[in-house]
Amino acid sequence: MPVSDSVDSSVGRDENAEAEAGDAPSLPINELFYSLQGEGTLAGVPSVFVRTSGCNLRCWFCDSYHTSWEPTHAWMSLDEIVAEVESHDADHVVLTGGEPLLHEESVALLERLDDLGYHTTVETNGTIYRDAPIDLASISPKLESSTPTPDRDPRDDPPTEASSGERQPSGAMGQDEGKWEQRHENARIDLEALSELVEAYPFQLKFVVTDEDDMPDLRALLEDLRDVSDVPIRDEDVLLMPEGATRERLAETRTRTADLAMEYGFRYTPRLHVDLWNDAPET
Numbered sequence: 001m002p003v004s005d006s007v008d009s010s011v012g013r014d015e016n017a018e019a020e021a022g023d024a025p026s027l028p029i030n031e032l033f034y035s036l037q038g039e040g041t042l043a044g045v046p047s048v049f050v051r052t053s054g055c056n057l058r059c060w061f062c063d064s065y066h067t068s069w070e071p072t073h074a075w076m077s078l079d080e081i082v083a084e085v086e087s088h089d090a091d092h093v094v095l096t097g098g099e100p101l102l103h104e105e106s107v108a109l110l111e112r113l114d115d116l117g118y119h120t121t122v123e124t125n126g127t128i129y130r131d132a133p134i135d136l137a138s139i140s141p142k143l144e145s146s147t148p149t150p151d152r153d154p155r156d157d158p159p160t161e162a163s164s165g166e167r168q169p170s171g172a173m174g175q176d177e178g179k180w181e182q183r184h185e186n187a188r189i190d191l192e193a194l195s196e197l198v199e200a201y202p203f204q205l206k207f208v209v210t211d212e213d214d215m216p217d218l219r220a221l222l223e224d225l226r227d228v229s230d231v232p233i234r235d236e237d238v239l240l241m242p243e244g245a246t247r248e249r250l251a252e253t254r255t256r257t258a259d260l261a262m263e264y265g266f267r268y269t270p271r272l273h274v275d276l277w278n279d280a281p282e283t
């Protein structure tokens with residue numbers, strides 16, 4: 001079900017849209033669809049995806065542009081969301097975004113889904129902790145290479161070695177959104193939230209990787225997290241996922257990322273949905 005009735009450029013709730021939704025607990029939903037989990041340890045499992053809108057970060061490569069850089073959504077009551085989930089024949093629900101843990105109502109939705117017996121995965125950037133019935137916290141902490149800069153503009157094609165040095169500010173980064181370079185950089189890692197998440201839930205740490213340059217950053221973060229966390233973080237809990245929202249881009253990054261996983265002893269995760277359906281919505 002595509003939902004894009006209203007536009008909200010703020011991070012959190014839109015007051016007018018909230019009023020329209022009445023008093024019923026509700027969430028800004030960008031899309032809700034049935035697919036195969038494409039990423040991580042549950043790759044291949046039939047799942048219903050509930051994608052909330054709004055994010056506190058602005059990764060330059062965000063494959064869900066309409067939940068972050070230019071959010072669109074319809075407010076749906078939790079009753080409506082649950083009814084739509086139940087209309088599909090699946091045992092697994094993936095709550096994603098945007099950043100789903102921005103929204104307090106995500107907790108109530110997860111409680112409803114848990115009561116109904118669903119396995120819940122939450123896809124999160126790891127900057128916000130909430131107490132909720134989460135069966136798998138799929139945490140994707142954002143490395144320095146995610147930060148939007150004039151050279152890494154979300155409206156441009158991914159930079160290539162030939163073009164990255166010559167890029168002129170244009171599109172989103174040439175305008176007000178330039179403020180996101182600093183905001184994103186300041187917010188992308190919160191060690192306290194990360195350690196609370198790994199301590200509270202079964203988890204996977206899923207890093208978006210482009211090349212070898214990501215590895216020192218990734219390993220330093222892992223060391224910091226291991227220092228502050230009370231639970232072991234095994235190398236097999238760490239997944240390297242190639243950066244790429246399209247088949248064309250993945251063709252450039254996937255072998256490099258797989259080689260890095262082997263070299264460093266981490267896991268590799270494909271992006272099955274991109275292989276199968278490229279960048280089509282609701283997949």
Ligand SMILES: C[S@@+](CC[C@H](N)C(=O)[O-])C[C@H]1O[C@@H](n2cnc3c(N)ncnc32)[C@H](O)[C@@H]1O
Pocket residue numbers: 055061062063064096097098099100123124125126138139140206208241242243244245
């Ligand atoms: C759109 S995000 C939503 C959840 C949350 N905001 C997050 O970043 O984890 C869902 C997943 O897609 C990943 N992702 C987004 N854009 C990507 C890209 N261009 N290539 C690879 N993974 C990407 C994120 O890292 C995250 O694991």
Ligand SMILES: Nc1nc2[nH]cc(C(=O)O)c2c(=O)[nH]1
Pocket residue numbers: 035036037038039049064094096097123273283
């Ligand atoms: N098929 C499929 N699998 C996914 N796993 C995580 C996704 C996400 O956007 O969070 C995602 C997605 O968008 N589609």
Ligand code: SF4
Pocket residue numbers: 055056057058059061062063064067068097098099125
């Ligand atoms: S944190 Fe997730 S939703 Fe937000 S901009 Fe990054 S990839 Fe997109």
Ligand SMILES: [Mg+2]
Pocket residue numbers: 063064
């Ligand atoms: Mg996705």
